[in-house]
Amino acid sequence: MKSHDVRVWGIRKRPYKTPSYDVRWKVADAPPFSETFRTKALADNFRAKLLRAAQKGEAFDTDTGLPDSMAPVKASRTWYDFARAYVAMKWPHAAPNSRDSLNETMTLVTTQLLGDRPGRPDDDVLRRALRGWAFVVQASDEEAPPVDIANALRWVAKASLPLATIKNPADIRRVLDSLKLKLSGTPAAAETVRRKRAVLFNALAYAVELGELPENPVTLVKWKPPKVTKEVDRRVVVNPRQARELLAAVSYVGGYRRARGRRLVALFACMYFGGLGRRKLWRCVVRTARCRRPGGVR
Numbered sequence: 001m002k003s004h005d006v007r008v009w010g011i012r013k014r015p016y017k018t019p020s021y022d023v024r025w026k027v028a029d030a031p032p033f034s035e036t037f038r039t040k041a042l043a044d045n046f047r048a049k050l051l052r053a054a055q056k057g058e059a060f061d062t063d064t065g066l067p068d069s070m071a072p073v074k075a076s077r078t079w080y081d082f083a084r085a086y087v088a089m090k091w092p093h094a095a096p097n098s099r100d101s102l103n104e105t106m107t108l109v110t111t112q113l114l115g116d117r118p119g120r121p122d123d124d125v126l127r128r129a130l131r132g133w134a135f136v137v138q139a140s141d142e143e144a145p146p147v148d149i150a151n152a153l154r155w156v157a158k159a160s161l162p163l164a165t166i167k168n169p170a171d172i173r174r175v176l177d178s179l180k181l182k183l184s185g186t187p188a189a190a191e192t193v194r195r196k197r198a199v200l201f202n203a204l205a206y207a208v209e210l211g212e213l214p215e216n217p218v219t220l221v222k223w224k225p226p227k228v229t230k231e232v233d234r235r236v237v238v239n240p241r242q243a244r245e246l247l248a249a250v251s252y253v254g255g256y257r258r259a260r261g262r263r264l265v266a267l268f269a270c271m272y273f274g275g276l277g278r279r280k281l282w283r284c285v286v287r288t289a290r291c292r293r294p295g296g297v298r
Contacts, residue, residue, distance in 0.1 A: 033065030
């Protein structure tokens with residue numbers, strides 16, 4: 001609860017062998033608050049801050065007795081701790097493919113949010129530790145990880161940057177850019193990048209829900225994933241010779257009169273030549289219509 005009803009009393013000296021100085025104040029109907037300092041200068045400084053906050057009209061908390069400007073800063077949890085909590089929350093209800101995507105994305109982002117701390121494990125050991133142990137919800141009776149994996153996980157826990165670091169546009173852009181590359185350094189598929197970005201976006205939305213972040217930092221940068229290219233593989237497309245053989249084969253369907261065969265020729269011809277342009281598609285449609293009439297084309 002917050003209140004603007006604040007009274008700050010004068011500094012009181014305690015007559016001990018080693019003197020100390022008390023700063024006492026009261027907020028609304030809460031019991032009086034006090035802080036003790038070893039020197040009068042420190043007590044004066046703290047009392048002046050209380051008075052300035054009251055003069056500015058800041059509301060004081062009735063539980064801590066402090067205004068927002070003097071409230072202790074909450075220590076931000078590390079990205080690694082948050083990522084593990086997020087995976088544990090999503091894991092029970094996620095499909096196998098979703099679990100793999102979640103594991104892969106959290107591993108990649110975690111490697112991008114590590115500080116420069118001595119004793120960094122090899123990249124292969126680091127990735128095995130994250131993929132195989134850190135971001136997998138283990139059963140209670142699972143065996144302990146090997147020594148090198150356990151050491152790598154302890155290092156990651158100490159080297160992981162605070163979650164608040166990702167609020168910096170430069171850091172979130174660096175993380176997003178890492179989604180575009182494979183381990184080999186070559187560009188990743190556009191669909192893979194889109195999927196990883198979706199996982200990261202949802203994870204940071206969960207951080208906002210928990211109050212760890214004021215807003216989703218992904219929305220703060222103008223970053224576009226690579227476009228999905230729908231290119232046809234020429235090796236799987238029917239070539240002209242195969243198309244002629246197909247049309248000749250289906251023309252024999254239906255026996256002697258082959259009325260059904262003629263319709264199938266028109267149908268498959270439309271399917272094949274339709275990709276060449278509207279004029280050829282229109283001719284195929286006309287041919288199909290004629291075949292349905294008695295005495296149509298053969």
